[in-house]
Amino acid sequence: MRLIRRFEETCVDLVKDNEIAAVVHESIGQEAVAAGVTAALGPQDYLTSTHRGHGHILGRGADPTRVMAELMGRTTGTNRGRGGSMHVGAPDLGILGANGIVGAGTPIAVGATWAARTAGGDAVCAAFFGDGAINQGVVHEAMNLAVIWEVPVVFCCENNLYAVTTPLSNMTGAPITERAGGVGMPVCSVDGMDPGAVHDAMSESIATGRRDGTPSFVEFRTYRYSGHHTAEAATGVEYRSETEMEAWRQRDPLVTWPERLAAHGILDAAGKEAIDGEVEALITESVTFARNSPWPEPTEVLDLAYASGTGADFPSHTWGGS
Numbered sequence: 582m583r584l585i586r587r588f589e590e591t592c593v594d595l596v597k598d599n600e601i602a603a604v605v606h607e608s609i610g611q612e613a614v615a616a617g618v619t620a621a622l623g624p625q626d627y628l629t630s631t632h633r634g635h636g637h638i639l640g641r642g643a644d645p646t647r648v649m650a651e652l653m654g655r656t657t658g659t660n661r662g663r664g665g666s667m668h669v670g671a672p673d674l675g676i677l678g679a680n681g682i683v684g685a686g687t688p689i690a691v692g693a694t695w696a697a698r699t700a701g702g703d704a705v706c707a708a709f710f711g712d713g714a715i716n717q718g719v720v721h722e723a724m725n726l727a728v729i730w731e732v733p734v735v736f737c738c739e740n741n742l743y744a745v746t747t748p749l750s751n752m753t754g755a756p757i758t759e760r761a762g763g764v765g766m767p768v769c770s771v772d773g774m775d776p777g778a779v780h781d782a783m784s785e786s787i788a789t790g791r792r793d794g795t796p797s798f799v800e801f802r803t804y805r806y807s808g809h810h811t812a813e814a815a816t817g818v819e820y821r822s823e824t825e826m827e828a829w830r831q832r833d834p835l836v837t838w839p840e841r842l843a844a845h846g847i848l849d850a851a852g853k854e855a856i857d858g859e860v861e862a863l864i865t866e867s868v869t870f871a872r873n874s875p876w877p878e879p880t881e882v883l884d885l886a887y888a889s890g891t892g893a894d895f896p897s898h899t900w901g902g903s
């Protein structure tokens with residue numbers, strides 16, 4: 582959680598200084614979901630992410646130096662600087678891509694997990710999306726197919742109460758879990774500010790999915806302290822009250838979780854300081870690595886845009902006759 586928080590705070594500074602040449606969608610406040618979910622996944626499992634995905638990707642174990650280089654557009658980035666903040670992918674880690682299209686990770690999750698299971702594996706996939714995405718048809722199609730094809734995707738809905746500036750209550754008539762339950766899968770709703778609760782719910786969903794092929798839906802009740810993205814303040818739009826924001830800040834997992842660990846004798850002040858120090862060093866290393874990495878050459882702009890079809894493991898195109 583500490584790494585995700587500091588990574589994103591650093592991104593915000595880099596956007597201000599124009600070293601990241603785009604807006605980024607921070608997940609500051611939502612770290613407990615990313616940490617709890619990804620800690621429950623096994624090495625064989627997959628993950629699909631969203632436009633607010635740095636936490637998911639870092640939690641899954643992507644190298645922060647390479648993710649930072651990606652956000653800064655360098656060739657050493659996870660996607661050689663072509664993807665940026667919203668399109669980080671790392672198939673070797675089971676990360677099937679962050680995605681700028683709301684809800685679009687869910688059919689990818691179903692297809693990839695179906696393929697892996699058909700090939701005899703026992704992979705499960707965590708498919709992240711926000712509360713706004715529950716109104717995307719493709720999410721419901723993906724959930725329905727997962728049920729009837731017995732594909733164990735855990736549909737991970739990060740309910741942070743807003744889609745850009747629209748409150749959930751203005752766009753969704755029934756509780757999110759009821760809508761998901763309508764397709765016939767187990768649903769639950771957990772406190773997304775509590776990494777322990779997130780991890781427990783996720784572990785149970787994963788275990789059931791791995792064993793029985795059952796998909797499930799978990800709503801994580803959470804909050805973003807930041808705006809929708811780094812340019813929100815410039816719009817001057819206000820849609821959340823100070824009282825509401827302050828109430829959620831009081832539940833900051835970066836404060837409450839270390840306190841809880843301390844109360845249980847698991848983490849003392851020195852231990853916390855050591856973790857914070859390690860994170861700071863890693864962040865500094867990441868920014869230095871990215872700054873010192875080369876930019877892609879303009880002549881390479883179309884490289885990687887199309888599959889060549891010449892790889893030994895690439896099936897030949899026999900359909901269509903040529």
Ligand SMILES: Cc1ncc(C[n+]2csc(CCOP(=O)(O)OP(=O)(O)O)c2C)c(N)n1
Binds near residue numbers: 711712714715
């Ligand atoms: C298909 C599609 N429609 C609209 C958008 C524009 N858009 C980007 S983020 C967003 C809100 C998403 O809200 P939610 O799913 O709750 O995720 P959150 O931003 O809260 O994490 C919208 C409407 C988009 N990227 N893709």
